[in-house]
Each structure stands twice: as structure tokens, then as C-alpha cells.
Amino acid sequence: MRQILTLLLAHHARHSAEANALGSLKDLLDEVYSSDAVEEEIRGEIDRIIEDANTLVKTVKGGSH
Numbered sequence: 001m002r003q004i005l006t007l008l009l010a011h012h013a014r015h016s017a018e019a020n021a022l023g024s025l026k027d028l029l030d031e032v033y034s035s036d037a038v039e040e041e042i043r044g045e046i047d048r049i050i051e052d053a054n055t056l057v058k059t060v061k062g063g064s065h
Contacts, residue, residue, distance in 0.1 A: 002049060009053035014060060022054045 013021040029046055 002045075006049050006052045006056065009050060010056040010060070013053060013057045022050050022057070026050050 009022060009025070018024060026047065029043055029050075
């Protein structure tokens, strides 16, 4: 499931008109989640997935963005 989400996010970011689509998603998540322990764990996992997707996009784009 994690790999599928990573690929979907990477695909979205790769084809997004927004320069930093994944960064914006991370900012939005920071606003949504409070400091509750369970939510913090979920946010940490989502952050790792976003970072993996961002790395994949940079690799595909050749690190130019």
C-alpha cells in the first residue's frame, strides 16, 4: 500500500503545474494534524511517504527541480 501511495504521489507531483506539489501537501498535513500521539505517528509515516515520492520525482526529473 505504501509503495502504491508513493508512486501515486510521485506521479501527481511529476505532472502537477505546481512547482512543489509535495511540499504543499506536507504543509497542509502540518496544519491538519495536531500533537496527538497517534496522529503524530500517522503524520510521520505520511511524511516518509511524501519524502520517498519526492526523491522518486527528483530522480525521474534528473534532480533539476
